[in-house]
Amino acid sequence: MxxxxxxxxxxxxxxxxxxxxxxxxxxVYYADLEARRLIQEHPVLVEGYRKLFGEKAFEYGKLNRSHVAKMIFHDPELILKVNALVHPVVREDFFQWSRRQNAxxxxxxxxxxxxxxxxxxxxxxxxxxxxxxxxxxxxxxxxxxxxxxxxxxxxxxxxxxxxxxxxxxxxxxxxxxxxxxxxxxxxxxxxxxxxx
Amino acid sequence: MGRDVIYKQYQKVQGIVRLWFDQLKQDKNLVVFLIFLVISTGFWFLNALRKEYTATLSYPVKFVDLPENKMLPEDFRGRIEVKVKAVGFVILRYQLSNAFLPLTFSVSEMQSLKTASGEEGVFTITSTEKNKIAGQLSQGMELIDISPDTLFVPLAEKGNARVPVKILADIGFQKQYLQAGEIMVQPDSVTISGPKSIVDTIRFIQTRKIDLQGLSDTVTTNVPLVIPPRVKSSVKKVTATIPVEPFTEINLKIPLRIYGLPDSLRIKTFPSSIQVSFRVGISKYGTIDESHFSAVIDASPVLRSDRPERLKVRLDKAPINIESLSFSPIFVEYLLEKKN
Missing domain, CATH: 3.40.50.300 (P-loop containing nucleotide triphosphate hydrolases)
Structure with a gap:
């Protein structure tokens, strides 16, 4: 495949x-959509987001988008750190998903x-x-x-x-x-x- | 050039008049002569007014008691010339005091007439009205003759109708504001009356143009109606209210509905939905959703031998109370499949 x-x-x-x-x-694996899911579900990402954006990163178990966006706005370098954190997890999820496909x-x-x-x-x-x-x-x-x-x-x-x-x-x-x-x-x- | 010539002539005449007055001041005999000339002319005039004269007086005519469904044509101006005999004083006094008082005729007392051309009206032989006319004259006046001998009065059919008022407006708004609905008119219709031939052709009465720019709030204004000549309206002005409010822009995703394909074929369009964008007043925000729109594609052209590369999207349903409606894309690509 x-x-x-x-x-x-x-x-x-x-x-x-x-x-x-x-x-x-x-x-088709839509990486951006899956990334949104993984950020709220995957332990590595949840922990990583807490480290980057503090305890306010999640509210009631959901990503606090406005807080994250505000912090990125003030420190644009954060986006690079987010990418470095998210991409490997998403890639791994993609490989797992692709193994389940038959095409x-x-x-x-x-x-x-x-x-x-x-x-x-x-x-x-x-x-x-x-x-x-x-x-x-x-x-x-x-x-x-x-x-x-x-x-x-x-x-x-x-x-x-x-x-x-x-x-x-x-x-x-x-x-x-x-x-x-x-x-x-x-x-x-x-x-x-x-x-x- | 022309003005200079006129001015020179004016100065020349002014010089002659001034010279004449200077001479008059110096010549006392001439002054005395002129005073007596004026006095004697006055006495002569008073004496002349005591004599009896024959004079022709022109009277306007007023018609009353018209049938409810009839009216005088707008351009009809009846006049009667009356020859009278009276002393000069009476004629002079009458002319000075009553010159504009019209002679009154009752249409209900006149005889009906229909001309060969179908024109309807009434008439009266003026000589039969002699006593009546004489009664309307001053005492001391002897009526000798009336002209014309027959007074014909055309009568037009009178029409009434209730017609809507149409607003003519040129309205501009401040940035981020729009008209929040139809302009409200009070009253929204008027009763008009006039010659039936004209009233029957009138479908609406328009207002004078309202010109309002830079609006950011609801405005109420009185606006005069433009009433056609020879027509009367129950009101002359209406009140127009232009509702204004801030707007917001909304984008919605509307799925495409496809028709025109036989059951044996399946079509997939790319994209499978369109994006509509529009502006709406904030009072209506939240009342409009996807269900208010319908986007369709007629897929039948794909059955032709010269099938198109793209199919056209048509928006066949959209709310009326929105502004600046647009959608994208207008054309979509497609894949055609045969069903098993």
Whole structure:
């Protein structure tokens, strides 16, 4: 079974691309969603968050997001520590999850995949790319964030040029190119690789 | 250039008049002569007024007792010319005091008439009204003749209707504010009356344009109605209330509903839902949710040999009390599957 990573900046359209893979019968692990679950369930992460953000990190057993966000706002370096804490646990969870799947390949979808060095543990990486202005417009519309907030988030992610160096495939999701044919092409290529 | 010429002429005339007055002051005989000329002219005038004269007086005519469903055409101006004999004093006094008092005719006492062209009206032979007209004249006046000999009064059909009031407005808001619902008008309809041919064509009465900019609160204002000529309205002004409140922007995810495909085929769209965004007044915040929207796709074009690469999304249901409604994406890609 191949392990394929799908990555791309915020608002690039990763989730839509993964939904197409899912409809082709490919299991997809949504790392960001699973990370949210693990932060509240996994003992290593719960303990790690308490150390980083204090006792207020959890309220009534749930992550105190506003407290965490405030602390990160005042100390942006904390985000690197959070990544270093969360990524290995999520990766391990992904491997456990993939062992339970029965498909030629599985996908891990993550916004920050290459930044944490996760690409070394995956067989292939797909980059979902879109121009920055398109991505900003999507996130502003989708999450109701301001343009400044989106740009701030982008700052912590690699740009597409840097990501491209580590990726095997690229899907352009700029609203002009059709994405389904691009996904089908990659899907059949991955099936061929798996066959070999 | 023209102004200079006029001014020079004016100065020239002024010089001549001034010279004449200077000469008059110096010539006493001429002054005495002029005083006596004025006195004698006065006596001559008084003497002349004692004599009997024949004069033609022009009277406006007023019509009363009109049938309820009839009215005079707006442009109808009846006048009667009356030839009278009287001493100069009486004619002069009458002209000075009664010149504008109209002669009154009762339409109910006049005879009906319908012209060949279908025009309805009433008429009276003025000579038969001689006594009545004479009664309306001053004492000492002898009525000799009345012109015209026949007084024709066209009568137009009178119409009534209740029509809605339509607000004409140019309204602007401060940032973060919007109109929170329809403009309320009080009264929202008016009764109009006038020639039936005009009233029947009127569907609404518009207000004068309300021009209000930079609103940040509800405003109530009186606004005059624009009433068409020859038409009367039960009210001349209405009260308009423009509800204003701050707005908030809402984004909702609406699943796509697909139709137009046979049962043997299954379609998956990417994305499978659209994002709608709109503005709504804060008073309505919380009253609008996903159930108020419906987004559909007609998938039948995929059955054509030239099937499209993307399918168009249509928003077929949305609340009316929202502003700046938009949705994304407008086109979606799809995968078509055959069902087993």
């Amino acid at each position: 191949l392990k394929v990573g799908v990555t791309g900046g915020i608002g690039s359209g990763k989730t839509t691309i993964c939904k197409i893979f899912e409809s082709l019968g490919i299991p 030629p390949y599985v996908i891990e979808e993550a916004a920050v995949l290459l930044e944490g060095g996760g690409n070394h543990l995956l067989d292939k990486i797909i980059l979902v790319s879109a121009p920055e202005n398109v991505r900003i417009a999507r996130v502003v519309r989708r999450d109701g964030m301001s343009e400044e907030q989106v740009l701030k988030r982008m700052k912590y992610q690699w740009n597409d040029d840097k990501k491209r160096l580590f990726c095997n495939f690229e899907i352009t999701a700029d609203d002009n190119h059709l994405v389904v044919p691009q996904v089908l092409k990659i899907h059949f290529e991955l099936l061929q690789i798996w066959d070999c």
